[in-house]
Amino acid sequence: MSKSIAGFSKLSKAKKIDWIIDTYFANSKSAKRIIKQYWNSDEKLQKLHDEFIENTITNYYLPLGVAPNFLINNKLYTIPMAIEESSVVAAASKAAKFWQKRGGFKTSVISTTKIGQVHFMYHGNFETLQTFFNTIKPQLIEDTNAITQNMQKRGGGILDIELRNKTNSIAGYYQLHASFETLDAMGANFINSCLEQFAETLKREALTFELFNEQEKNIEVIMSILSNYVPNCLVKAEVSCPVNDLVENNPEASKAYAEKFVQAVTIAENEPYRAVTHNKGIMNGIDAVVLATGNDFRAIEACAHAYASKNGQYSSLTHAKIENETFIFHIEIPLALGTVGGLTNLHPLVKLSLEMLHSPSAKELMQIVAVAGLAQNFAALNSLTTTGIQQGHMKMHLMNILNQFEATDAEKKTLTNHFKNNTVTHSAVVNALNNLRINND
Ligand code: MEV
Secondary structure: OOOOOOOHHHOOHHHHHHHHHHHHOOOHHHHHHHHHHOOOOOHHHHHHHHOOOOOOOOOOOOOEEEEEEEEEOOEEEEEEEEOOOOOHHHHHHHHHHHHHOOOOEEEEEOOOOEEEEEEEEOOOOHHHHHHHHHHHHHHHHHOOHHHHHHHHHOOOEEEEEEEEEOOOOOOOEEEEEEEEEOOOEOOHHHHHHHHHHHHHHHHHHHHOOOOOOHHHHOOEEEEEEEEOOOOOOEEEEEEEEEHHHOOOOOHHHHHHHHHHHHHHHHHHHHOHHHHHHHHHHHHHHHHHHHHHOOOOHHHHHHHHHHHHOOOOOOOOOEEEEEEOOEEEEEEEEEOOOOOEOHHHHOOHHHHHHHHHOOOOOHHHHHHHHHHHHHHHHHHHHHHHOOOOOHHHHHHHHHHHHHHHOOOOHHHHHHHHHHOOOOOOOHHHHHHHHHHHHHHHO
């Protein structure tokens, strides 16, 4: 039976596990075995993982796969992907190979600006507030010197701070809207530290600003936090080739293929129900690389979907067209990524993934991740507009079902062959496995 507990976080790891086991599991031996099975025998490595979060009881594994043959701006990459969904890595690899033969992916970073805001309430004259802001702006910057020094030395830092009047939406609501360049760092800590200092300076300086009356002096800071919406931290990735090259030695099929593909993208551009699934497929590729490289996939997801709605209706993140007999397919997506700081210095597999990617700068990683998204979308649309998605999915799903029923390597080999010419369904696989086992008895 469930019960509450006081002081759980203060218990030792062993005691936490004992409490969980006693409280939730009928078969305590088996539960404990599963938890311990995922501990790393290297105590130092386990301690590192224990300390990433609070109340760690074990590790949760995801497969780390690789998709080779990505030609990006004439340089070859093997892209690491951490993901549980079967067929994502296979699809990425297939798209990489297809485009390797057709000139590869071309990418460019459009902008790298990050955003943070101090949200505050002020009840008084706006012109006076504007005068106050103009007066203290140099002080706002100066007070963050200790925080920004290092970033500035490397060429980054605070780009600008604006006062924004938001009283049309909420009475008395204003913002300090600040923009930042954080170079190779994702920059969340840097931005939040700057913002909290802005808030302190804002409140302090208001108390002695001579044009404010008593009420106006009382600026109330509601919160100071970075925005994960970074429409000006933007990257573009593109593939293109003569339409005739899409299906080898078959100009007619190539033309039909290109037209149907463009139509599928146009549907996603115009129909939100389809756009969500279309973009979900893009995020299959993006999240997998973001996770493998130790970045924050929730931030990337939140921003991508906000960007997909920037024109007032949720739409596709990719676009396709046929122009002068050329097929052109591209993605434009905001990606706030880092290759230094955070997990990138801590998690051995993240370090390994980054080294596999030729130790990229944040800008290079933006381009690689955008390519992973475009490739994934290409693979999905390629299947959807030709064979349908289930054929490939069910082949990969076959292995999951076989593993679920603990099939041996020999059984897997026989049944993989069998299902080359038979439709994969859960019951068909279970029946075939049972028959095989009966016949082999
Ligand atoms: C499945 O994870 C992703 C797809 O549904 C994406 C799409 O429909 O474009 C295949």
